Amino acid sequence: MSDSTSTHTTHSESSEILGLNIWRLVAVAAVAGIGVGFIGGTFHWMLVHGSERFSALLEHWKADGFYGVPGWIGAALIAGICIGLARWLVYFAPSAAGSGVQHVEAVMRKEADPAPLRVLPIKFFGGLLAMVPGMALGREGPTIQMAAVIGSQCGRIFRLSKEDGFLLYTAVAGAGLSVAFNAPMAGIAFVLEEVTRKITTRSVLITLIAVATSITVFRALFGNAISFSIPTLVAPELGNLILYAILGLIVGLMGALYNRNILFGLNLFSTTMPNIPVALKAAFVGAGVGLIAYWQPSWVGGGELQVQQVLSNNFGAQALITLLIVRWLLGSISYSPSLPGGLFAPLLLVGAISGALFAQLINFIPALAFQVDTVSFALVGMAAFFTAVVRAPFTGVLLIIEMSGGVILTPGLLVACVCATLITSYMGSPPIYDSLRERMFSR
Known part of the structure; x- marks a missing residue:
């Protein structure tokens, strides 16, 4: 030419x-x-x-x-x-x-x-x-x-x-x-x-x-209020980047399982009592969630309030484990009736819990001569779990930075999200919205 x-x-x-x-x-x-x-x-x-x-x-x-x-x-x-x-x-x-x-x-x-x-x-x-x-x-x-x-x-x-x-x-x-x-x-x-x-x-x-x-x-x-209030963070060192990579791999495995959990809930809801109107079945699910909201209000909702509590270090290991189990199950149960509601916010809570638990485990190991910041790992866990489920690492990194102001964690966020993407891809786990889109046309 x-x-x-x-x-x-x-x-x-x-x-x-x-x-x-x-x-x-x-x-x-x-x-x-x-x-x-x-x-x-x-x-x-x-x-x-x-x-x-x-x-x-x-x-x-x-x-x-x-x-x-x-x-x-x-x-x-x-x-x-x-x-x-x-x-x-x-x-x-x-x-x-x-x-x-x-x-x-x-x-x-x-x-x-x-x-x-x-x-x-x-x-x-x-x-x-x-x-x-x-x-x-x-x-x-x-x-x-x-x-x-x-x-x-x-x-x-x-x-x-x-x-x-x-x-x-x-x-x-x-x-x-x-x-x-x-x-x-x-x-x-x-x-x-x-x-x-x-x-x-x-x-x-x-x-x-x-x-x-x-x-x-x-x-x-x-208004322009930031979503989450966090303490002053310290830039991650090389040793922390290695730990962030390990966290990304662990959370990536969890993300692949969580995707299957969401799809299992959808299939179970649609096949259980098929002769009962869907709206009535959804009402039964809602009644159960209403009871949980009555007795344990800290377990329900989109998850933003609980994320803030995690970032404020208000939970010990036992409370975090309990909340992780509850939200893992409740996320699938809540999405199963195909109500008008999203997945992002509940994902962020599961990721925050996972990151905080990982940090507490690291700090519990007596052989290690250093302590890690629970808040930093909770934020990195949020981005990594989001990435593992949605398979959008750049979005996950920017979302956590903008919601928390934790731009200093950018290297750790990137490392964890890359590792989460690699492990979920290696496992052959498709992004959740690809699976939901295929299911939308298969019904």
């Missing part, structure tokens, strides 16, 4: 990127981001305050009973009704079931059509009904899918081409993750690493603008 031909080709590509079409697409992405910041932030705010009110109500029922009967009856009844309603809403839009991330990925791969507008209110109210009573589900799944729907509807309103509409649908999903965790860089990484799994100038530009506008609106309306 001659130099003139090469120059002409480069100029044509630049014109396509910077021409009128891309400016229009960026403008639509900005509008969609504003909507995501408001709706996603409102969902987050209502979930936090709704959960606090429900917990206070349970404490009141413990003291005064529930309309003349023991309070635990009220807890089981209300939780069961709420969660049964959440699952009933999914009947009106099957694509709203579960996390929703698998459906967003299917849309990007052109295996499914974008979710209809009715998914947005179903995901919003269904997510609140499912998570406020204490189901171990994350807010990021509903927020990501609601964001994708907002992007899709903006594409239709502004009459974008089909290709640009698909691109906007998935790119704006990153704004959803950004708003869910107040983590803009993780939202960008999630789109490029997990959803699209390729980088183009167009996808990067519209993802950047959607995340920028959404997080600006979110912070303006709901």
Whole structure:
């Protein structure tokens, strides 16, 4: 190819990127981001305050009973009704079931059509009904899918081409993750690493603008508080990097098992008592979780409060082991009815517990002449376990850095996430959303 031909080709590509079409697409992405910041932030705010009110109500029922009967009856009844309603809403839009991330990925791969507008209110109210009573589900799944729907509807309103509409649908999903965790860089990484799994100038530009506008609106309306408060950390030394690598391998094995645990729960729920309506079965599960919320409120919920307690060193080894077993089982049980709820937040708690336990074990070995920081290992465990399950190491690293401010741990986070990725790949364990997407089409 001659130099003139090469120059002409480069100029044509630049014109396509910077021409009128891309400016229009960026403008639509900005509008969609504003909507995501408001709706996603409102969902987050209502979930936090709704959960606090429900917990206070349970404490009141413990003291005064529930309309003349023991309070635990009220807890089981209300939780069961709420969660049964959440699952009933999914009947009106099957694509709203579960996390929703698998459906967003299917849309990007052109295996499914974008979710209809009715998914947005179903995901919003269904997510609140499912998570406020204490189901171990994350807010990021509903927020990501609601964001994708907002992007899709903006594409239709502004009459974008089909290709640009698909691109906007998935790119704006990153704004959803950004708003869910107040983590803009993780939202960008999630789109490029997990959803699209390729980088183009167009996808990067519209993802950047959607995340920028959404997080600006979110912070303006709901504040800019960091998710987790941690003490001052020390930069990891070479010996610690070796321990982080070992932790990554251990947590990677756990992640592969956890994925199987989630799929086992889904299959068990769908095959148990198949003649009973799914919403009624979900109500039974919800009643059980309501009882746990009544008797052991520290065991239920998305997991953010428990993560903060782990990072504050409020748990000894025995309490951590108990919480790990409970959350391992509760995560699968909560996700099994395919309620509108995500996986991320519960994953972070399991990872934090695993990292803290590993550090306590190291500190318990008398032959070692040094002590390690439990908080640092808990944060690294969070990123590594997220990576093992989702198989998105860059997203995992950025997510933990933004949620905690622990940028000084970057070398340790990278080492652990690489090791977690290697061991899960060696075991042949697919990423959880790949498995969920395949299951979505096999039903």
